[in-house]
Amino acid sequence: MFFGSKTGRFLILDFRFWILDLKNSSYKLTVLLSLVVMAALACHPVDVPSPVVETREVRDDLGRVVYVPVKIERAISLAPSLTEMIFAVGAGDRLVGVTTYCNYPAETAAIEKVGDTQTPNIEKIIALRPQVIFISTASQLEAFSKTLGEQGIAVYVTNPKTLDGVLENLRQMGDLFETSDIARKKVIDLEGRVSIVWNEFQRFGDPRPSPRPPKVFLQISRDPLFTIGNESFLTELIEKAGGDSVTSNVATAYPKISKETALALKPDVILLSDSEDNTGPSDVFKDSPAVKNGRVYKINADIISRPGPRLVDALEEIAKDLRSKN
Amino acid sequence: MLIAALVIAVSIGSERLAFFDLSDTQRSILFDIRLPRVLLGACVGASLAAAGASLQALLRNPLAEPYLLGVSNGAALGTMLAFVFFEQFFFARPLFALAGAGLATFTVYQMARSRAGMNVERLVLSGVIVTTFLSSIIVLFTSLLDAARLRGFTFWLLGDLSQATMSGFYLTLGASVLGTIVLRSQARPLNLMMIGERDAMDFGVEVGRVRLIVFGIASLLVGTSVAASGSVGYVGLIVPHLVRLSVGSDNRLVVPLSAIAGAIFVVLADTVARTVIAPRELPVGAITALIGAPLFIYLLRRN
Amino acid sequence: MLQVKDISVWFDERKVIEGVSLEVASGEIVALLGPNGAGKTTILRALNGTVPLKSGEITLNGTRLNELSRREIARNIAVVAQENETKFPITVIEFVLAGRFTRGAAFGWETPADIEAANNALGMCDLSGYAKRVMNELSGGERQRVVLARAMAAETGILLLDEPTANLDLSHQALMFRLVRERCRDVGASAIVITHDLNLASEFAERVILLKAGEVFAQGTTDQVLTRENVQRVYEVQVLLDENPASGKVRVTTVY
Numbered sequence: 001m002f003f004g005s006k007t008g009r010f011l012i013l014d015f016r017f018w019i020l021d022l023k024n025s026s027y028k029l030t031v032l033l034s035l036v037v038m039a040a041l042a043c044h045p046v047d048v049p050s051p052v053v054e055t056r057e058v059r060d061d062l063g064r065v066v067y068v069p070v071k072i073e074r075a076i077s078l079a080p081s082l083t084e085m086i087f088a089v090g091a092g093d094r095l096v097g098v099t100t101y102c103n104y105p106a107e108t109a110a111i112e113k114v115g116d117t118q119t120p121n122i123e124k125i126i127a128l129r130p131q132v133i134f135i136s137t138a139s140q141l142e143a144f145s146k147t148l149g150e151q152g153i154a155v156y157v158t159n160p161k162t163l164d165g166v167l168e169n170l171r172q173m174g175d176l177f178e179t180s181d182i183a184r185k186k187v188i189d190l191e192g193r194v195s196i197v198w199n200e201f202q203r204f205g206d207p208r209p210s211p212r213p214p215k216v217f218l219q220i221s222r223d224p225l226f227t228i229g230n231e232s233f234l235t236e237l238i239e240k241a242g243g244d245s246v247t248s249n250v251a252t253a254y255p256k257i258s259k260e261t262a263l264a265l266k267p268d269v270i271l272l273s274d275s276e277d278n279t280g281p282s283d284v285f286k287d288s289p290a291v292k293n294g295r296v297y298k299i300n301a302d303i304i305s306r307p308g309p310r311l312v313d314a315l316e317e318i319a320k321d322l323r324s325k326n
Numbered sequence: 327m328l329i330a331a332l333v334i335a336v337s338i339g340s341e342r343l344a345f346f347d348l349s350d351t352q353r354s355i356l357f358d359i360r361l362p363r364v365l366l367g368a369c370v371g372a373s374l375a376a377a378g379a380s381l382q383a384l385l386r387n388p389l390a391e392p393y394l395l396g397v398s399n400g401a402a403l404g405t406m407l408a409f410v411f412f413e414q415f416f417f418a419r420p421l422f423a424l425a426g427a428g429l430a431t432f433t434v435y436q437m438a439r440s441r442a443g444m445n446v447e448r449l450v451l452s453g454v455i456v457t458t459f460l461s462s463i464i465v466l467f468t469s470l471l472d473a474a475r476l477r478g479f480t481f482w483l484l485g486d487l488s489q490a491t492m493s494g495f496y497l498t499l500g501a502s503v504l505g506t507i508v509l510r511s512q513a514r515p516l517n518l519m520m521i522g523e524r525d526a527m528d529f530g531v532e533v534g535r536v537r538l539i540v541f542g543i544a545s546l547l548v549g550t551s552v553a554a555s556g557s558v559g560y561v562g563l564i565v566p567h568l569v570r571l572s573v574g575s576d577n578r579l580v581v582p583l584s585a586i587a588g589a590i591f592v593v594l595a596d597t598v599a600r601t602v603i604a605p606r607e608l609p610v611g612a613i614t615a616l617i618g619a620p621l622f623i624y625l626l627r628r629n
Numbered sequence: 630m631l632q633v634k635d636i637s638v639w640f641d642e643r644k645v646i647e648g649v650s651l652e653v654a655s656g657e658i659v660a661l662l663g664p665n666g667a668g669k670t671t672i673l674r675a676l677n678g679t680v681p682l683k684s685g686e687i688t689l690n691g692t693r694l695n696e697l698s699r700r701e702i703a704r705n706i707a708v709v710a711q712e713n714e715t716k717f718p719i720t721v722i723e724f725v726l727a728g729r730f731t732r733g734a735a736f737g738w739e740t741p742a743d744i745e746a747a748n749n750a751l752g753m754c755d756l757s758g759y760a761k762r763v764m765n766e767l768s769g770g771e772r773q774r775v776v777l778a779r780a781m782a783a784e785t786g787i788l789l790l791d792e793p794t795a796n797l798d799l800s801h802q803a804l805m806f807r808l809v810r811e812r813c814r815d816v817g818a819s820a821i822v823i824t825h826d827l828n829l830a831s832e833f834a835e836r837v838i839l840l841k842a843g844e845v846f847a848q849g850t851t852d853q854v855l856t857r858e859n860v861q862r863v864y865e866v867q868v869l870l871d872e873n874p875a876s877g878k879v880r881v882t883t884v885y
Contacts, residue, residue, distance in 0.1 A: 224481045224489065252606070255606040257605055257606060258341075258600060258604055258605045260341045260360060260600075263341075263351065263358075263359060264355060514730065514733075517723065517727065521719060521727060522712075522713050524679070524710065526727075529708075529730045531730065574720065575717040575719050
């Protein structure tokens with residue numbers, strides 16, 4: 001017979017929970033329990049997930065206490081920036097699942113995909129038996145993470161808001177995966193590159209007769225016109241590269257901005273997040289100094305949208321664009 | 327009043343403009359961005375309200391509304407297909423939108439119709455079914471096709487006037503003026519049809535022809551509006567309702583006055599959308615739905 | 630003048646009317662009688678061309694009905710049917726003016742002549758002062774009179790009435806038939822009336838058509854058709870016949 005007696009019992013149990021559920025009308029619980037059963041069926045013969053492992057207590061970016069195994073063998077990343085970080089600290093081989101958006105470094109191609117950032121496949125995640133799942137708050141997975149937490153899977157949330165925050169995350173990853181040495185080296189390397197940019201900005205960034213940093217408009221999409229606001233790490237990044245984001249006082253991270261306002265901004269430089277709906281600057285900029293002087297630059301959308309180690313690449317590229325006089 | 331609304335709308339925006347002695351930038355803001363947007367808003371409002379008023383009379387149902395009947399979503403799907411397959415061709419979007427609107431109207435009408443005639447619940451339900459069905463096709467498209475290329479669509483679907491251009495305005499203006507005139511010409515037959523299709527037939531109305539004209543023109547109006555600005559919801563519900571409250575139910579007054587009041591309503595709603603969280607913007611459809619949805623529930627309960 | 634030659638009407642696969650012939654001459658009232666489901670309303674609908682025929686033909690003043698536009702038919706034939714409710718606040722005068730649709734341009738407004746005809750019709754139907762009232766706020770009987778007023782305002786040569794007295798009290802039943810009678814006498818109009826009230830039919834109609842199961846059971850003058858045997862066979866009840874002492878017309882009484 002295909003179903004063993006144990007699974008049979010699970011099915012009955014599950015059915016009882018359904019009835020319970022009708023009484024409590026707690027939908028989530030039912031879904032969860034059904035998933036447990038399905039997962040159990042999937043890895044026949046049935047064994048209780050996660051045998052006792054030694055754990056330690058850490059705090060994530062939200063200040064939550066998370067119990068992670070001392071030795072993390074199986075991890076899943078639900079954000080491309082986190083995947084890049086984990087590879088950067090030399091722990092990429094311990095990733096058993098990533099999202100369909102994770103395309104860097106090349107090794108990610110061989111790792112199991114668990115859906116995209118917004119709609120990961122929870123069945124697949126559970127079937128991969130991870131010990132820790134890394135998510136970023138940008139992916140809006142608070143409710144989802146609770147479900148995983150109840151499964152005995154640690155959920156570690158990162159929420160870097162600045163370049164320094166990204167570097168701090170790298171150190172944390174080093175601690176978590178016990179690859180602190182690689183992480184520390186990586187951080188020192190990145191800090192070095194950041195300070196080179198900063199020094200060059202000090203040297204070249206303030207040339208007379210223009211005593212102010214260039215005004216930069218970062219265009220995320222052309223129609224509707226989305227840009228960056230005060231909550232985006234890119235506002236800080238542009239500053240560090242020696243520019244001044246003209247939308248730094250607009251609320252939220254990625255606002256849709258009024259075309260009237262945009263027209264009045266008159267940026268000196270326009271940066272385009274390179275994608276198919278964003279191939280040129282919006283028409284409202286046709287009289288801006290940026291368009292008139294041909295100072296419109298495309299930047300790889302991946303490196304500027306991910307608060308990961310390649311943010312420094314983005315910083316260098318922006319700095320180079322800001323310094324080049326055509 | 328329409329002129330007053332237009333003047334108010336043009337003088338308010340996220341950027342303050344001195345009305346005399348404009349700098350080049352300010353002139354550009356006024357004429358290239360704000361004016362087309364306000365004018366397009368007026369045309370879209372007029373189109374949707376006139377279409378709503380006549381559809382209500384035709385279907386003998388004050389709750390009939392392009393957005394709720396799935397007509398807007400049909401047009402949205404059409405626009406999207408045109409965008410995906412015929413991006414270069416300027417007239418493809420309004421044409422496909424028109425076809426989509428017409429198909430959706432026809433489908434809802436056929437579904438809502440029965441031997442016993444058409445009741446309110448059946449019509450609203452058919453509209454909801456067609457709307458959700460079309461929405462799921464739209465969602466399917468956005469997930470299957472390149473996400474970046476269609477990203478703007480999700481915003482646009484809520485009704486968004488920020489992509490206004492002068493050429494879009496001329497097309498919508500032509501459609502709204504022509505459409506309102508044709509619908510006004512059918513106002514007297516519509517008065518009879520509002521009493522009952524049988525009654526209208528008995529007293530000399532070519533019911534089939536009137537139905538064809540009104541469905542066709544309503545699809546044209548909704549199609550061009552949606553192609554220009556996405557689905558701005560509830561305009562076709564709120565505006566004719568208010569007009570009827572003040573002038574009664576004679577369509578010879580209701581249709582043209584709805585067009586004018588619709589223009590005023592959308593222009594003012596968009597002024598709120600443009601300025602309330604400036605320099606950021608809301609989609610105008612969010613404002614109209616905010617006013618329209620409670621009114622819809624009120625009307626449904628009263629029926 | 631309306632001539633019906635051997636018409637049949639089918640709804641989908643179901644036969645509703647079979648081989649009906651009749652004629653309505655100027656100035657007369659014809660009563661269409663029969664039990665429920667005998668096809669009375671269907672014949673009435675066929676008479677103004679709103680129900681398609683399977684066979685046979687109807688001619689209006691010598692022209693076949695299906696060669697005329699709806700507007701041309703409506704100019705000659707007005708209908709008084711059961712009014713169905715509408716969700717819109719339509720006023721009495723707007724409702725009655727619908728009867729003048731065929732007189733004006735579709736685009737335009739009513740002429741003073743239209744308004745006058747509508748007001749006259751309201752007066753006739755004991756509805757003076759009702760013009761601005763809203764239809765939905767009227768009683769069933771008042772609405773029924775508005776429906777009659779609309780047909781009167783149309784000033785047609787032929788009136789088709791489908792149970793016009795169903796909602797009316799005794800005095801308004803009499804008023805209704807008196808009005809129809811006067812219209813026929815004064816302008817030579819003709820009327821076809823469906824009713825379940827055999828005595829009203831006997832009182833006002835010149836001729837009677839008795840239907841059973843979609844076919845004409847008997848037609849002729851009131852005296853010829855309203856016999857005890859005919860009525861008992863068509864309605865399948867016991868009746869007594871005598872003479873109305875006031876008018877000398879046949880009076881039918883059901884035996885329970």
